[in-house]
Amino acid sequence: MREVGVDKVNLAAKLGRFEQLWAPRIVGELNGQHVKLAKIKGAFDWHRHEREDELFLVVRGRFRMELRERSIELDEGEMLIVPRGVEHRPVADEECHILLFEPASTVNTGDLRNARTIEHPEWI
């Protein structure tokens, strides 16, 4: 009955609140899952998530998801679910804005830990 806290999220407005690349921000939580927004450009690191399936939805621009055996081009209004265990690497030639949907436990670099690892993403 938490009606008081129910409020809408405007994706473009939230995206206007940060510039940092490869640093997902949390914009919602439900059923143990987080909704995140991220700005990406260039190539990320190859990684996989052992226990989490991950959804990517393009809000603005385009990027390609490289898998080990092929790549998938994603345009605005297209989404991809990368199942747990599957190695992947997002690559964007131009800046691209994406919505992520994944368990709250998900770390952006998966099984990898490096300078781009963000253990506790910021809420915006």
Add this chain to the structure above:
Amino acid sequence: MREVGVDKVNLAAKLGRFEQLWAPRIVGELNGQHVKLAKIKGAFDWHRHEREDELFLVVRGRFRMELRERSIELDEGEMLIVPRGVEHRPVADEECHILLFEPASTVNTGDLRNARTIEHPEWI
């Protein structure tokens, strides 16, 4: 390692595959959650979900989510999470296309069973 089955989903293309109002179609599954698309117009029934939080994202058009004490207008690119237990009723003056994100167990009419109840949504 189910890389073989990984494929993108174009939301507009999927929305072109059905016309029925108030009958969500499943377009993805991850972490026990379903991604659904729905076309809505008019007023739905008041209901609540006892155990499921529900996310609504407007893909095309606009609608308002009526809660018992207020209403929230949602435009394209805006999303709303209705927590479990909160009574709600979506109302669209014109046809609106939405993406839903919710546990696979979620029934569209929540605690209500009527002619609009769909226990097992179709995959498209």
